[in-house]
Amino acid sequence: MEHYNMNLTLKVWRQKNAQDKGGFETYQVKDISSEMSFLEMFDVLNEQLINEGKEPITFDHDCREGICGACSMHINGRPHGPWGQTTTCQLHMREYKNGDTIVVEPWRAKAFPVIKDLMVDRTAFDRIIQSGGYISVDTGNAQDANNLPINKDKADESFAAAACIGCGACVAACKNASAMLFLSAKVSHLALLPQGEVERKTRVVNMVDQMDKEGFGSCTNTEACEAECPKGISVLNIRRLNAEYIGAIMSGDDK
Amino acid sequence: MNWKHAFTSSIGKKLVMGITGISLIAFLCVHVYVNALIFVPDGYHKYEVAAHFLGSNPLTRIAEIGLLLGIILHIVQGLMLWSQNRSKRPVKYAVYDGKANSTWYSRSMGLLGTLILIFLVLHLAHFWAPNRWQQLTTGHERNLYAEMEAIFQNGIVVIVYILGCISLAWHLMHGFWSAFQTLGLSTAKYRPIINGIGIAFSILVPLLFIAMPVAFYFGWLPPAASFTEVAH
Numbered sequence A: 001m002e003h004y005n006m007n008l009t010l011k012v013w014r015q016k017n018a019q020d021k022g023g024f025e026t027y028q029v030k031d032i033s034s035e036m037s038f039l040e041m042f043d044v045l046n047e048q049l050i051n052e053g054k055e056p057i058t059f060d061h062d063c064r065e066g067i068c069g070a071c072s073m074h075i076n077g078r079p080h081g082p083w084g085q086t087t088t089c090q091l092h093m094r095e096y097k098n099g100d101t102i103v104v105e106p107w108r109a110k111a112f113p114v115i116k117d118l119m120v121d122r123t124a125f126d127r128i129i130q131s132g133g134y135i136s137v138d139t140g141n142a143q144d145a146n147n148l149p150i151n152k153d154k155a156d157e158s159f160a161a162a163a164c165i166g167c168g169a170c171v172a173a174c175k176n177a178s179a180m181l182f183l184s185a186k187v188s189h190l191a192l193l194p195q196g197e198v199e200r201k202t203r204v205v206n207m208v209d210q211m212d213k214e215g216f217g218s219c220t221n222t223e224a225c226e227a228e229c230p231k232g233i234s235v236l237n238i239r240r241l242n243a244e245y246i247g248a249i250m251s252g253d254d255k
Numbered sequence B: 001m002n003w004k005h006a007f008t009s010s011i012g013k014k015l016v017m018g019i020t021g022i023s024l025i026a027f028l029c030v031h032v033y034v035n036a037l038i039f040v041p042d043g044y045h046k047y048e049v050a051a052h053f054l055g056s057n058p059l060t061r062i063a064e065i066g067l068l069l070g071i072i073l074h075i076v077q078g079l080m081l082w083s084q085n086r087s088k089r090p091v092k093y094a095v096y097d098g099k100a101n102s103t104w105y106s107r108s109m110g111l112l113g114t115l116i117l118i119f120l121v122l123h124l125a126h127f128w129a130p131n132r133w134q135q136l137t138t139g140h141e142r143n144l145y146a147e148m149e150a151i152f153q154n155g156i157v158v159i160v161y162i163l164g165c166i167s168l169a170w171h172l173m174h175g176f177w178s179a180f181q182t183l184g185l186s187t188a189k190y191r192p193i194i195n196g197i198g199i200a201f202s203i204l205v206p207l208l209f210i211a212m213p214v215a216f217y218f219g220w221l222p223p224a225a226s227f228t229e230v231a232h
């Protein structure tokens, strides 16, 4: 693909801290290479702001290779921008052309309060995982490999669910700011394996409880989450989560 | 966990929507079947018999109470969910490209439901309420065929009914599958079947309902006066 440079107008959400009301600032960036990633373009903008003696834009990022889930940016109305199954760090500037205007906002959800600028507090996800995303294991010597026979299909499904990187795009995309896709991935990858069996029923009930306490919405099955998930987590997991939840409350073994 | 908690959690509220939703779908099957009997050219006999059976049978009258409760639960829980879910995003996005990741009707269930509710109030006031009232006071049901014929002479009423049925169609287009998903039944194996039946149902049933006022309006059905009274 041919390499080109572009000038862009960026409208970026600036907010000093959680209490600040915040608002959009407009910036111009010049000579952005089509081969840069979206975050590299932000690095250029931040250099520019620092040189001008202004406060650089705060945004989350870590791996910059699409595996950590830190780079939360809502770009022109979509989490992580327009590319399917892509995080912001993997979105590249060849998507844009000279003269484009790009609006960048933080994730918007009651459960993800803005810390500063584009950085939000996603520890709600950590607390959901703490409430049930673990298994009991025997101590002592390690078991022989293959001691626990696991159906290949189940192992694959579990693995696909475990691919969730906790980025929060599902919440950001959902009109209800629901965390059901995230939670369904966390519940599924353990519920599908024999190792997850011991806490299977308490897990799903406790994790749903925690999700509700954190202030996420109810799922209305719009499937926006699946469409925006960088890891392609399927809403079939939400189906499983619902079934697991119903099973747990019907059985009465959920305590 | 107690039952109350189970049905008031975020998933529990959706279970209420799903269970009442599927019950309402079941009711629609009965409703559309009985009413479509007006199209059977048998001097409105089959329709009369079926409508009278439903209207006078104690079991269906008990089921009717269940149905009313189901409708109320579906409406109240639906509106509460809508407002609670809205509160989960106190600061809105400046740009929100919903069409990029979901269908408009899946995001508009509250609006579509409200339109159906408005239609429903009118619809019950047209047929159900006066009929039950007369039944209560005189012991006789009204001639609903003649009622339909009279009410559907008004073009505005016909248009409102058509719009109500179109809202119903879009509401079902999402709600049918969504209910099965919430109840945990839409597995990879069944989803295509549920989707297929859902889409067919969402188109066919409202279309049949629309055909009724339209047929009366344009005089495609024989006038009620041409039938001899069926003895009850």
Ligand code: SF4
Pocket: A069, A163, A164, A165, A166, A167, A168, A169, A170, A171, A181, A182, A185, A225, A228, A229, A230, A231, A232, A233
């Ligand atoms: S389910 Fe997908 S979108 Fe949601 S947190 Fe996990 S990886 Fe991100």
Ligand code: FES
Pocket: A060, A061, A062, A063, A064, A065, A066, A067, A068, A069, A070, A071, A087, A088, A089, A090
């Ligand atoms: S920075 Fe890690 S996924 Fe983007």
